[in-house]
Amino acid sequence: MTGDTYDPRRGGSSALGVGAPVVLLGGAMARVDLAWRHKGACNGLDPSVFFPDTEDGGDEAKAICAECPVRVTCLEHALMSRERDGIWGGTTEKERRRILRHRGKSA
Numbered sequence: 649m650t651g652d653t654y655d656p657r658r659g660g661s662s663a664l665g666v667g668a669p670v671v672l673l674g675g676a677m678a679r680v681d682l683a684w685r686h687k688g689a690c691n692g693l694d695p696s697v698f699f700p701d702t703e704d705g706g707d708e709a710k711a712i713c714a715e716c717p718v719r720v721t722c723l724e725h726a727l728m729s730r731e732r733d734g735i736w737g738g739t740t741e742k743e744r745r746r747i748l749r750h751r752g753k754s755a
Contacts, residue, residue, distance in 0.1 A: 682725070689716035699734040703742060706735045713738030723747075 685691065689712050690698055698709045713719050713735060723737020727748060732741055739747070 684718045684721045684725075687718045688722060689713065689719075698736075703740050706740055709735035710738050 690709075693712070697712070698706075700706050700709070713722070716722065716738075719737050721737075723739060723744075725731075726736030726739070726744055731744065734741075736744070
């Protein structure tokens with residue numbers, strides 16, 4: 649499953665085991681250091697805040713992310729793993745797609 653990741657904010661298990669720090673990218677497994685997630689401002693908060701029903705419903709999550717010490721790392725993780733749902737690093741899926749398009753043009 650391309651793009652499947654373990655989401656520390658939702659709990660549960662990844663495709664490879666409970667809490668496994670592994671990301672599947674393009675069908676290949678890559679070990680990823682997710683220790684930063686414990687330092688996130690979102691740690692321990694209700695995950696539904698970061699997974700709003702609409703793209704416009706992320707203002708509360710974005711405000712939390714704005715003060716987060718690992719916001720940039722979280723955003724890079726979301727970009728690398730192509731996270732499709734939720735607010736990551738203070739960005740929505742649409743904003744992350746825009747960042748990736750911009751990076752692609754700059755490369």
